[in-house]
Amino acid sequence: MSFLQIGSWNIEHLSGRSRKEKRQSAYALADHIELAGVDIIALQEIYVTDPEEEVRLFPDQPVIASSAKGTRRNRDLDIVCYLLEEHLGSEWAYLILPNRSEGDTTQLCAVLWNDTKVSQTGLLKIPVSHKEGDLNLWDRTPHAVKMTFRMKVWREFASAEAEDGTEWRQVEEDKSLSLIPLHMKSNYGGSTKNMRVREAEAKTLCAQLDRVRAEIDESLVLIGDTNVLKFDEPAITCFIDNGLIDLNNTDSSTYWSRRYGDSPFDRAFVAEDRPEFKYSRQYVLRSADLEAHDQLLSDHYMIKISVKSYLDDGDPRPALG
Numbered sequence: 001m002s003f004l005q006i007g008s009w010n011i012e013h014l015s016g017r018s019r020k021e022k023r024q025s026a027y028a029l030a031d032h033i034e035l036a037g038v039d040i041i042a043l044q045e046i047y048v049t050d051p052e053e054e055v056r057l058f059p060d061q062p063v064i065a066s067s068a069k070g071t072r073r074n075r076d077l078d079i080v081c082y083l084l085e086e087h088l089g090s091e092w093a094y095l096i097l098p099n100r101s102e103g104d105t106t107q108l109c110a111v112l113w114n115d116t117k118v119s120q121t122g123l124l125k126i127p128v129s130h131k132e133g134d135l136n137l138w139d140r141t142p143h144a145v146k147m148t149f150r151m152k153v154w155r156e157f158a159s160a161e162a163e164d165g166t167e168w169r170q171v172e173e174d175k176s177l178s179l180i181p182l183h184m185k186s187n188y189g190g191s192t193k194n195m196r197v198r199e200a201e202a203k204t205l206c207a208q209l210d211r212v213r214a215e216i217d218e219s220l221v222l223i224g225d226t227n228v229l230k231f232d233e234p235a236i237t238c239f240i241d242n243g244l245i246d247l248n249n250t251d252s253s254t255y256w257s258r259r260y261g262d263s264p265f266d267r268a269f270v271a272e273d274r275p276e277f278k279y280s281r282q283y284v285l286r287s288a289d290l291e292a293h294d295q296l297l298s299d300h301y302m303i304k305i306s307v308k309s310y311l312d313d314g315d316p317r318p319a320l321g
Contacts, residue, residue: 004118004149004307007038007285008181008223008266010255010300015076016047016106026079028296033080033112034087036285036302040113040147042181044140044225044300046096048105049075057082069120072096077112090116095123097143097181100130109181109224111145121176122146122216129204135193137201140183144212148176177307178216180205182224182267184235191229198227199234206242220244220271221307225300227265236267244269247282247305256290257299266303280305 011029033041055064055075066073067081074096081092093115096108113120124144130137152170159167185197209220222244228236231249240246247268248254254266266284270277286301287293293301 004040004151004175004177005036005038005304006179006221006223006268006307007033007036007041007302007304008043008225008268009033009041009302010044010183010225010266010298012045012298012300013107014043014046015049015074016045024296024298026076027083029076030080030083030087032285032297032302034084036304038302038304039118039149040111040179041302042179042223043077043094043110043112044181044183045107046074046077046110048072048096048108055079067091067093067115069093069095072098072108074110077110080112084114088114090114093120095120095145097145098125098141100139100141107140107183109140109143109183111147111179111181113147118147118149120145121148124212124216126180126205126208126212128201128208132200132204135197135200137185137197137204139185142180142182142205144216145179145181146176146216147179148174151175175219176217177219177221178212180212180220180222182222182226184224184226184228186227187229194227195229195233195235199238202235202238206238209242218271219274219276219307220269221305222269223267223303223305225265226267228267229263231264239269243272245272245277247280248303252282252284254284254301254303255299256286256301257294258291266300268303268305270305276307279308 051073055078064082066078077094084092094112096110126142128138150172153173154168155171156166185194187194231251251264253262255263268282283304284301
């Protein structure tokens with residue numbers, strides 16, 4: 001059996017000016033991602049950096065090639081990929097997704113993955129509405145990213161030697177899922193109004209989920225920074241009413257800052273009644289020293305879920321409950 005480990009992390013203005021007063025570094029980020037053991041990670045608040053910039057660990061060392069897929073790159077993610085490859089012996093890659101405004105270079109969503117184990121094989125810009133009355137929606141346009149990976153599954157084969165004429169063997173097959181990184185409207189400017197914005201964002205996204213299932217994959221994972229303040233917020237109710245399970249329905253804190261305290265912003269949603277998600281749970285990875293975590297990494301904690309490979313196949317072993 002195999003597990004696919006999926007994470008999400010808002011890395012607070014990665015390579016943006018507003019983080020300069022803190023000591024965030026690509027080394028600390030790579031260490032945290034390696035510790036988490038993720039295969040795929042959705043990222044938020046990624047800033048685009050100059051594609052012509054030469055990135056080096058130190059001035060006298062060789063230039064690090066970009067690991068970006070597409071034209072948008074981030075210098076710190078290039079260093080993170082370089083360090084992960086050096087430490088883990090596998091290649092890493094990332095894709096930065098465009099905002100509503102194609103020319104925007106700040107606070108973008110991205111996907112980072114172990115390119116030796118997982119491949120990005122599809123991409124759909126989800127046609128959500130960006131306006132409802134006086135509300136502006138989805139500044140960070142949601143995309144469905146198809147991720148494909150090799151996993152071991154059980155299959156039944158004909159066998160002349162077996163008493164019943166068949167035998168079960170494990171074989172490797174390609175599996176895929178639809179990963180939708182989320183970064184919904186923040187609470188700045190008034191939590192009541194922005195709760196309405198998030199509800200409208202959820203409705204226009206959910207209206208497109210059947211298209212995602214048809215064009216990308218039925219195995220839906222929506223994951224990221226929702227900015228939701230409580231599990232019963234209307235946006236969460238909308239996701240649940242449209243066949244998704246909120247894996248942070250106990251409002252475990254995923255964000256901390258000295259100014260705003262704790263909040264349950266980061267959440268993973270998986271499609272209900274899909275056997276591959278039967279045992280999926282959301283975990284929160286954080287330092288014991290919250291202030292150090294904020295200074296060196298981000299004001300958000302990474303969240304993580306796992307997907308089990310064989311559960312949608314005819315597993316010959318007896319059920320364990």
